[in-house]
Amino acid sequence: MSVATGNPVFETVGGDASAATVTPTGRTTAGSLADLAAQVVTNTTDAGTAKANAVSALNTANSAAAQATEALSQASKAITSSSANIAGGYAALDGSGNANVPGNMAVGASNSGARSFSIGHTGLKDWIRFQFYTGTGVAANPDFVFIGMNGTGNTDGTCALQGTAFQPLSSNTMTLGSSNNAWSGITSQTAVDVISDLNDKNIIGTLGNATYADVTAKLRVVWASISGVVYTLKSGQSGRQHIGVIAQYVAAAFKAEGLDAADFGVWCSTPKKQIVTKAVDGQKIMSIEPVYETDGKTQETQETIRYAELLSLGLFCEKLERADLEARVAALESKSTSSTAA
Structure with a gap:
């Protein structure tokens, strides 16, 4: 039986409605209701x-978009070549591969862990030179040179200096070595x-003078x-x-x-100290610590002599001894x- 009215138009009607065929609007071929329902499910899923x-x-x-915004922000902060060798910029290499640092250079600027500044490598046979240009001249030669050379990798190298003087910045403020080192x-x-x-001294007394006789006698003893x-x-x-002595x-x-x-x-007499190396959080920490005697409480001392001072004392004491002997000899001869005359 065919029904020509309605939308969709039923072509046939049987006992099972799902088997009925229909032609939906916009289609030229008929299909069953079951196919149509399956297509609806598929379309819904899609x-x-x-x-x-x-x-x-x-x-x-x-x-x-967020990444692009961040990239744009980072790009605006990027260091350009115009920032080379200026404050707030970076140290660049010149055409010969030399690094240029415009100001001070900090190595390991923290309060923990030992820091090393290494130059050269194992097996290097050339000298390592630190060259300082500090003068007002325009000559190509440096004003002061610090050179490391002739080592075999066993802390046995030599340090050499080139210049006119090696001195403390202020007079009478530093020592060369110490009793511990x-x-x-x-x-x-x-x-x-x-x-x-x-002009730098206050005279306390003169050995042999009557005004300094008491101290002179003790020093001679x-x-x-x-x-x-x-x-x-x-x-x-x-x-x-x-x-x-x-x-x-x-x-x-x-x-x-x-x-x-x-x-x-x-x-x-100087209290003894020693350099102690300890491992802290995986880093080597170097510190200077006291050296104690066997009781673990009393710090050991290192006693030293200034031979120039001691020998000066001996020189003038011997001078006085000679003067005394000469006076005694003169008295005996007299x-x-x-x-004999008597």
């Missing part, structure tokens, strides 16, 4: 998928110059009681013998006469002459 895809695409677009030896072309200008010794160094390896014995000689060797610049 519509949901399309909506989800649209939402995902929108989120992706928003993320891309002494130089093993000093080789010099000439003797050491010691400032001894009258001190000098006479100091004995020279022959010794070897416990830390030495050559077994070579040395001649000198023992700081503790010198201090005791002064003390026996009621004097303090430190007051005369002859003797010094007595002998008088006896």
Whole structure:
């Protein structure tokens, strides 16, 4: 049976309505209701998928827009070539591959961990030079050069200097070495110059003068009681013998006469310290710590002698001894002459 009215138009009608065929508006072929229902489900699913895809695409677009905004922000902060070798910029390499630092350079600027500034590499046989250009001249040569050379990788290299002087920035403010870190030896072309200008000194007394007779007598006893010794160094390896004095014995000689060797610049005592390396949070930390005696409480000391001061004392004491002997000889000769004449 065919029904020509209605929308859609039923072509046939059977016992099972789902088997009925229809021709939806806009289509030229007929289809069953079951097919039409399946197509509706498919279209609904496709519509949901399309909506989800649209939402995902929108989120992706928003993320891309945010990334583009961040990239634009970072690009506006990027260091350009015009920032090379200026404050707030960066240190650039010149055409020869040399780094140029416009101001101060900080290496490991923190309060934790040991820091190293390494130049060169293992097996390098060339010298390493620090060259300083500080003068007003236009010559190509540097004003001061610090050179490292001739090492074998066992902390046995040599440091050399080129310039006219190596000195502290302010007079009488630094020492060369210390009792805890002494130089093993000093080789010099000439003797050491010691400032001894009258304008820098207050004269306390003169050995041999009547106004300084009491102290002079005590110092002569001190000098006479100091004995020279022959010794070897416990830390030495050559077994070579040395001649000198023992700081503790010198201090005791002064003390026996009621004097303090430190007051005369002859003797010094410095608390012992040592460099200790510890591992803290995976880093090596270096610190300077006291060295204690066996009781673990009393800090050890390192006693030293200023030989120039001590030998100056000896020189003038011997001068007085000679004067006394000459006076005694003169007196004996005079007595002998008088006896002969009588």
